[in-house]
Amino acid sequence: MPRTGRPKKDTEPVNVRLPVVTLEQIDELRRAAPDLPSRPEAIRRLVVKALEAGEDATAKMGGEPTDGSAA
Numbered sequence: 001m002p003r004t005g006r007p008k009k010d011t012e013p014v015n016v017r018l019p020v021v022t023l024e025q026i027d028e029l030r031r032a033a034p035d036l037p038s039r040p041e042a043i044r045r046l047v048v049k050a051l052e053a054g055e056d057a058t059a060k061m062g063g064e065p066t067d068g069s070a071a
């Protein structure tokens with residue numbers, strides 16, 4: 001059973017709005033994982049993987065916002 005309660009002191013909350021389509025894609029990845037992580041845990045894992053990918057991931061990110069707004 002995952003531990004609940006106060007988060008670690010060395011963390012900070014990050015609130016972000018994501019398009020429904022993106023949330024659906026995250027939920028698909030969650031269901032494919034053997035341990036069915038929570039949505040926040042799935043997002044943390046995706047961020048860590050992207051950061052570990054290094055320059056390749058940064059180049060692929062591009063500069064256009066995902067919400068359709070102008071930069």
